Amino acid sequence: MQLSHLEEFVELAQCLNFSKAARTLNISQSALSKHVLALEKECGAELLARSSVQVRLTPEGSVLFEEALSIIEAHDHALRRIAEMKKAHPPLSVGGLYLNINIVGFINAIARTLKSTDEHLHLVYNNASDRPFCDLVASGEVDVAFTILDPDDPLPPGVERLHLFDDPLVAIMDPDHPLAKKDTLSLKDLNRQKMLAPAGSYFIAGAKLAHTLLERHGSRPLYESVRLQTMQEFPLIDVGDSILMVEESLQKQQMSYSSHRVLRFEEADAQFPFYVVFRSSPRTEATQRFVDALREESEKFRAAGGAAGAAEGAGAAGAAEAAL
Structure with a gap:
């Protein structure tokens, strides 16, 4: 009716x-x-x-x-x-890589804290991924966005960032791959190796930074492009005789790689720095409260070595709350 x-x-x-x-x-x-x-x-x-x-x-x-x-x-x-x-309580539009298991853990922890104090914070998720997440924040399409950034990259005018954590990189390969016999890898081991190169929005979010990291260490893999729009498409990738390099938290989310060999890298800088980006002006009260809460959760996470936060995030990955 x-x-x-x-x-x-x-x-x-x-x-x-x-x-x-x-x-x-x-x-x-x-x-x-x-x-x-x-x-x-x-x-x-x-x-x-x-x-x-x-x-x-x-x-x-x-x-x-x-x-x-x-x-x-x-x-x-x-x-x-x-x-x-x-x-009274305008919603906060959130975009970017918010489904990272560590970030989901942050959001759920913030939800529990605010509920216990009868405070309100309503999140609305925006899945736009056709442009760099910093640009989406600068244009006002989202209030805050989670993304992987090179610390040296400039931000659009009026956008700030907060470093949340560093996610170690791992290499995923078939158990029969020649490098699979190693215990750990050096980034230089990937030189001239066939390596999958995510294209599409994931290139914006992190693959570009991985290319820069490898070049900095003098490693030039033989890239094979594979189109990815979201993290949810990773289980569809057939690694074959190539190597796939992703952040460790993402690898732990993908059970489809349980039969593959997963190796960490020896280099200390073989990691993705995760940030939350937000507008410096105008900055709403909701944005400020959310960023402050994220700062507190990221400090706890890093103080615990990241392990506790990752475990909590993995357990809650399917239960991110849209309303806090």
Whole structure:
């Protein structure tokens, strides 16, 4: 039952004149008649007794008229409450790599803390990934975004960043790969090796930084492009006789690689720095509270060596809360 049809029926029931009600509602008389017939079909009863002389409500029509008034008022009341809530506690639009298991752990910890203090923070997730996440924040399409950044890369004007943690990189390969016999790898071991190179939005989010890291260590793999738009597409990749280099937390999320050899790197800088980026101006109260809470969680995470936070995040990866 469409609310607009009920509103039209109420107007018609009050004036009992199709042409007058249609003019007031700014619709055609035929459209009004069609909508009334739809209501009658749905109710299984005649709602209006029509004659060439007059239109009057049937007993069933009177019941619908009374209930329709309550339904419309309840609808309007709900919209008023929602508008007031949004004005008092505007939602925070979150984008980027928020499904990283460590970040999910941060968000869930913040949710528990705020609920225990009766504070409110409503998150709305934005999955836009066609442009660098910093640009999405700068344009106002999202309020905050989680992303992998090179610390030396400049930010768009009006955007700030907060370093959350460093995620070690690992190499995933078939157990029969020549490098699979090693206990650990050096980035130089990847020189001239066939290596999958994620393209699409994941290139923006991290693969570009991996290329820069390898070049810095004098390693030039033989890249094979594979298109990826989201982290959820990683299980679809057939590694084959190539090597896939990803952050360790992402590898732990993908059970499809359980039969592969996973090796860490010896170099201390073989890691992805994760940041949250946000606008410095205008900065809403909700943004400030969220960033402050993230700073606190990231400090706890790093103080614990990352292990405890990662375990918590992995357990909660499927339960990120949209409303805090």
